[in-house]
Amino acid sequence: MLELYDLEKLVTFRNEGTLVAASEKLLISQPALSRSMRKLEDEIGVELFTRSKNRMELNENGILAAELAEKLLGEADSLVARVRQLDRSRHTLSVGSCAPEPLWELVATLGSAYPGMTISSEMAEPEALISGVQDGTYSLVILTSPPELNGVEVIPFGGEKLCFLLPMNHPLAGERELHLADLNGETMLLRPNLGFWTKTLESLPDTHFLVQQEDYAFGELLRASSLPAFTTDRVQWRYGATEGRIAIPITDPGTSVDYLVAYRSTEKKHLTAALKLIAAYTH
Amino acid sequence: MLELYDLEKLVTFRNEGTLVAASEKLLISQPALSRSMRKLEDEIGVELFTRSKNRMELNENGILAAELAEKLLGEADSLVARVRQLDRSRHTLSVGSCAPEPLWELVATLGSAYPGMTISSEMAEPEALISGVQDGTYSLVILTSPPELNGVEVIPFGGEKLCFLLPMNHPLAGERELHLADLNGETMLLRPNLGFWTKTLESLPDTHFLVQQEDYAFGELLRASSLPAFTTDRVQWRYGATEGRIAIPITDPGTSVDYLVAYRSTEKKHLTAALKLIAAYTH
DNA sequence: ATGCCTTACGTTATACGTAATTATT
DNA sequence: AATAATTACGTATAACGTAAGGCAT
Secondary structure, eight states, X not given: XXXXXXXXXXXXXXXXXXXXHHHHHHXXXXXXXXXXXXXXXXXXXXXXXXXXXXXXXXXXXXXXXXXXXXXXXXXXXXXXXXXXXXXXXXXXXXXXXXXXXXXXXHHXXXXXXSTTOEEEEXXXXXXXXXXXXXXXXXXXXXXXXXXXXTTEEEEEEEEEEEEEEEETTSTTTTOSOBOGGGGTTSEEEEOSOOTTHHHHHTTOTTOEEEEXXXXXXXXXXXXXXXXXXXXXXXHXXXXXXXXXXXXXXXXXXXXXXXXXXXXXXXXXXXXXXXXXXXXXXXX | OOOHHHHHHHHHHHHHSSHXXXXXXXXXXXXXXXXXXXXXXXXXXXXXXXXXXXXXXXXHHHHHHHHHHHHHHHHHHHXXXXXXXXXXXXXXXXXXXXXXXXXXXXXHHHHHXXXXXXXXXXXXXXXXXXXXXXXXXXXXXXXXXXXXXXXXXXXXXXXXXEEEEEETTSTTTTOSOBOGGGGXXXXXXXXXXXXXXXXXXXXXXXXXXXXXSSHHXXXXXXXXXXXXXXXXXXXXXXXXXXXXXXXXXXXXXXXXXXXXXXXXXXXHHHHHHHHHHHHHHHO
């Protein structure tokens, strides 16, 4: 039977020009290569070389055969690559979110629901999330409003309320509720990757934001400085109260959201374990 | 390395459903097949099957792999087929002609000039011959007038003159020359595949033609009957005079032609041996 | 009880390497 | 002399078959 290895030898011979050179590339002896080439001719049933006593060259048949062989070898490689890629995608759950905290929770949930699966997660704009869940880029996306797409279902994933995170000695630290405008003009610490919250904060025109590029730096500054910052009820609930600081809810419209997890109906079956945990979370 | 044989085993397993059935098709033992499939998984680096204790099935990876494998095997077959086809065409000289006699001569000439070559010959209409020599369908074509094509050259290949082939006792058997009209109204024997001569004979409206589908039948009737027939000076010259008959030249316009052999200039080199013999023929 | 897959082990076949040979540059 | 391919022969690896075992329907 025709074998890919023999075809590779043929292509190598074409590229190197002599059996000696090709055999060195292939890490075999040149008698072995000589025999393989005869075997290949026998297999195809056609002469592929013109042989003189100390010279071997491809004839027209051989030139065509080597060319087609190279293509076939490429296709064999692509076969392997495609199957590997499918396998990886089968072991990967891709999730997207419009906000960081529910994404962390979802990733943690999925990690326990599907041990052995790779969870690929990212933050993105709502439009990208909606088209992504539809075209299969994401298996699950977290949104703040239902996408209303055919074949896409949603389940609730709790809410989140924006809070100021003030040092105890801040003048407003004693309030029970605040408005965004109450801290207008101050310099505030910002965690990176706030998702859609970024847009909410754009309504504070006179406020300076010290945006930290790393979570670690943000945490350090939170401890070391007395700059006001943001948090959410959900973060406080999940990770506990921040030492030396108090979280005060903000009452402006748009600072409270309800999250939804959306997924394609066709994938519902594969996602049952995750959906069960998400449903349990909201109860 | 990935091997086509292993891919074929995979496809066979998919088609048969069990290792036992597939191994029987492949004429190997099922332990051997079992090992090959493990080897294949190892090669691709991905699980291809779901295995229970006494059942083995393709998983999604395996389904994709089998599908791509089938395609690859088809392409491997086509590689072999294409190389074989090229080899055949390299050993085949294709010739076309507008008339039978010069074609017989050309085939005989080529057969001796290129021993080991397959001579593929056929009669065709002049238009088909001209386009055929241009597009490579034919290496050589026999025409009665130059095609005037770029990249196509011609050399003369002698002439041919139409004759009546009359039995000795025919009333006109003593004439030195005749016109087509002289035998109008009679029933005549016709050899099959006369090429362009057929058109010449269409100018005899009142004549019945007994067209023989086999050369043998024509020859028998020529001996056994006294029906007039056609021949040419070239046939008479080449195969000798017909026993019991006399060939009388026809003088009408269009009953004498000069032949040309046309070929692509790019193939001149490959055809030198043949062209030399053709040139020698006309001298 | 039958069908199907796996493991274990001994065997064979095929591809390989080394060494010697021939021919060409 | 150096380079390149082939032939001859012994070797080794890898695929194979047989036999036995386990698990399911």
